[in-house]
Amino acid sequence: LFPPGSGRLVPYDLLYADGVRAYFARDWPRAAELLQRALHSYSQLLAARRGCQGRCREEAGFAGPPAAPCWETRFFDRVLQRAECLGECLGRRLGSEPSLHRASREIQEDFEQREPYNYLQVALFQLKKLDEAVSAAHTFFVANPQHLQMREDMEKYQRMAGVKLESFRDLQATLYWVRSPWRSAAVKLEESLEEVLLALEDCRALCEGPQEDDTEEEMQLAHYIQVLKCRQHCVLEVATKPGRVSATDDFIPSHLDLLQFAYDQVGNHALAAECAASYLLFYPSDELMLEKMKRYQADLGEGASVASRENIQRYVQRSLMEKKLIYYAVEHLGGTFDDPVSSCIFFQRSRDLTGFSAASADPGRTHKKAEPILPPPCPGPFTFEGITIAMDSLQLNGSQRVVFDRVLTDSECKDILRLAKAAGGTGDGYRGRQSPHTPHERFEGLTVLKALQLAQDGTVNWRDATLLLHASEKSRKIVESYFTPGKRLHFSFTHLVCRTAVEGDQDGRMDLSHPVHADNCLLDPEGKECWREPPAYMYRDYSGILYLNDDFHGGDLFFTELDAVTVTAQVRPKCGKLVAFSSGGENPHGVWAVTRGRRCAIALWYTLSPEHAEQVMLPLGANQEGTATTSPHRPGKDIPLLLLALSLPPSLWHLGASVCSSGS
Numbered sequence: 001l002f003p004p005g006s007g008r009l010v011p012y013d014l015l016y017a018d019g020v021r022a023y024f025a026r027d028w029p030r031a032a033e034l035l036q037r038a039l040h041s042y043s044q045l046l047a048a049r050r051g052c053q054g055r056c057r058e059e060a061g062f063a064g065p066p067a068a069p070c071w072e073t074r075f076f077d078r079v080l081q082r083a084e085c086l087g088e089c090l091g092r093r094l095g096s097e098p099s100l101h102r103a104s105r106e107i108q109e110d111f112e113q114r115e116p117y118n119y120l121q122v123a124l125f126q127l128k129k130l131d132e133a134v135s136a137a138h139t140f141f142v143a144n145p146q147h148l149q150m151r152e153d154m155e156k157y158q159r160m161a162g163v164k165l166e167s168f169r170d171l172q173a174t175l176y177w178v179r180s181p182w183r184s185a186a187v188k189l190e191e192s193l194e195e196v197l198l199a200l201e202d203c204r205a206l207c208e209g210p211q212e213d214d215t216e217e218e219m220q221l222a223h224y225i226q227v228l229k230c231r232q233h234c235v236l237e238v239a240t241k242p243g244r245v246s247a248t249d250d251f252i253p254s255h256l257d258l259l260q261f262a263y264d265q266v267g268n269h270a271l272a273a274e275c276a277a278s279y280l281l282f283y284p285s286d287e288l289m290l291e292k293m294k295r296y297q298a299d300l301g302e303g304a305s306v307a308s309r310e311n312i313q314r315y316v317q318r319s320l321m322e323k324k325l326i327y328y329a330v331e332h333l334g335g336t337f338d339d340p341v342s343s344c345i346f347f348q349r350s351r352d353l354t355g356f357s358a359a360s361a362d363p364g365r366t367h368k369k370a371e372p373i374l375p376p377p378c379p380g381p382f383t384f385e386g387i388t389i390a391m392d393s394l395q396l397n398g399s400q401r402v403v404f405d406r407v408l409t410d411s412e413c414k415d416i417l418r419l420a421k422a423a424g425g426t427g428d429g430y431r432g433r434q435s436p437h438t439p440h441e442r443f444e445g446l447t448v449l450k451a452l453q454l455a456q457d458g459t460v461n462w463r464d465a466t467l468l469l470h471a472s473e474k475s476r477k478i479v480e481s482y483f484t485p486g487k488r489l490h491f492s493f494t495h496l497v498c499r500t501a502v503e504g505d506q507d508g509r510m511d512l513s514h515p516v517h518a519d520n521c522l523l524d525p526e527g528k529e530c531w532r533e534p535p536a537y538m539y540r541d542y543s544g545i546l547y548l549n550d551d552f553h554g555g556d557l558f559f560t561e562l563d564a565v566t567v568t569a570q571v572r573p574k575c576g577k578l579v580a581f582s583s584g585g586e587n588p589h590g591v592w593a594v595t596r597g598r599r600c601a602i603a604l605w606y607t608l609s610p611e612h613a614e615q616v617m618l619p620l621g622a623n624q625e626g627t628a629t630t631s632p633h634r635p636g637k638d639i640p641l642l643l644l645a646l647s648l649p650p651s652l653w654h655l656g657a658s659v660c661s662s663g664s
């Protein structure tokens with residue numbers, strides 16, 4: 001049908017089907033060849049589609065909204081025109097009827113999830129093409145970081161003799177780069193940062209006011225303080241205006257933080273380093289960022305100088321000057337100034353830079369005796385502003401448990417809930433299973449990467465998608481500073497989960513929404529033990545659940561003893577409430593049945609070991625780096641196990657992992 005050299009692309013699903021057939025016939029050379037050809041055909045198809053979509057959008061004039069009158073007719077004209085253009089363009093590029101390349105939903109999903117690489121790695125391994133097998137396995141793993149079996153296999157590959165570090169590469173990296181939602185996220189964040197900086201300029205102009213010709217220093221100061229107060233409030237308004245990508249009070253550093261992250265994800269270390277350097281202007285002692293800086297410096301080479309952005313330098317310098325003046329004025333005139341923006345950090349820095357402090361101010365120059373101003377408490381870059389501890393371990397009757405309140409504002413909860421709703425059935429993380437824990441509730445899951453993908457597709461808005469990332473990072477900081485001061489906590493898995501009671505199916509219900517379990521070990525209530533062994537997520541060290549709403553019946557979280565029945569504490573979910581606890585046997589927990597409505601929460605797991613950090617939360621390449629140093633080669637011992645695992649067809653590998661694919 002499509003002879004080689006005819007310039008026609010063989011449909012990837014045909015190649016895939018043949019490849020899988022050869023795989024099960026254990027015809028490894030043929031399986032490897034066909035699977036590789038299937039992957040090639042698939043990427044050609046995607047490239048053709050991308051190219052044609054871009055061209056046809058322009059051609060059909062889809063750039064702006066259709067103009068009245070009679071816009072419906074025009075709109076449909078354009079739709080038809082575009083469809084025709086697409087069909088023609090694709091036919092030309094593919095050398096065949098585009099409809100031939102339309103695979104079934106299952107096969108499309110397999111390719112989206114990189115499933116062919118899973119088969120391919122086995123075939124290559126059998127052919128003793130170890131390096132290629134590792135690359136294929138790594139490529140699969142990048143897209144399926146929660147795939148337990150592959151995670152173990154990757155560890156075994158890492159320990160195996162003769163496997164080179166360079167083999168751990170993502171064969172779809174270029175494709176991924178083009179499609180990566182992080183790339184679009186970076187563009188959005190840059191736009192938003194630019195917009196915020198411009199708006200801040202407006203604030204300056206707006207608050208300037210008429211120049212007073214007061215000669216008295218006191219009057220001048222009083223006037224200046226008014227100007228500055230006006231600016232600070234204007235700034236806050238700018239920052240929290242609805243529609244901002246990031247609506248936090250330290251919006252500029254948080255933009256830079258996210259930008260650094262996004263550039264890192266797409267492998268642009270030069271820009272990531274620039275953002276890191278700019279971020280450090282705000283929080284010069286942020287250890288995590290300093291570590292990243294060190295890595296970038298090493299990556300980019302000795303000669304490369306990494307500078308912070310000039311516009312950010314200007315902003316920081318000017319803000320510091322203003323703060324300094326404000327505090328000076330307040331101290332000399334009395335009164336108070338409730339600084340709404342990052343007061344703690346700026347105050348500390350302006351004091352450091354100027355030697356200014358309440359104690360050293362010259363009392364002879366003040367007319368009124370001012371109360372000395374005490375700097376706001378400043379425990380580190382993260383100030384916990386507004387966050388309160390609602391319950392500690394003692395009140396929760398256990399160890400390593402805590403409940404925080406006000407981690408999110410009502411409007412943040414609303415935005416994330418909107419995200420959950422818009423994502424609806426398109427979410428992920430439960431491998432498409434709607435009722436993983438109980439048939440009386442419907443479950444929907446959404447990971448951060450998927451949220452960004454949906455934003456990229458225009459299904460959800462960017463602000464809501466990045467807010468999920470913000471919430472997750474904010475919680476990480478809280479949990480880190482509370483439980484492991486001085487030690488780094490890394491994301492292991494982040495999952496927005498909604499559970500909805502199935503109406504008319506609640507009478508006499510006896511089961512739980514989430515059975516009692518521990519997060520990093522297998523609970524054995526009879527033996528009153530918790531086994532830290534596979535398939536548990538052994539590397540999870542801390543768990544967090546950030547709640548988003550309370551308008552449902554049931555659904556309280558509860559802790560038990562190791563027997564899984566003696567309830568020791570209970571927590572009622574509420575917007576902004578964060579429950580955090582160590583993930584081991586000391587904290588068995590479950591969720592009471594949700595009998596009415598929909599309960600949404602962000603489930604968060606953290607690990608102390610960088611090599612288990614969530615792939616999407618990790619810079620490219622860091623995984624190899626981490627494991628290369630922490631997993632010395634252990635010869636022989638693990639290889640038979642790996643062979644055993646590899647001798648199963650990949651389709652069966654899910655079975656083991658899917659039992660706990662939701663992450664619990």
Ligand SMILES: O=C(O)CCC(=O)C(=O)O
Nearest residue numbers: 514545557591601603664
């Ligand atoms: O949603 C909750 O309150 C708890 C969920 C949980 O324990 C889990 O997903 O492991």
Ligand SMILES: [Fe+2]
Nearest residue numbers: 518519589664
């Ligand atoms: Fe849990």
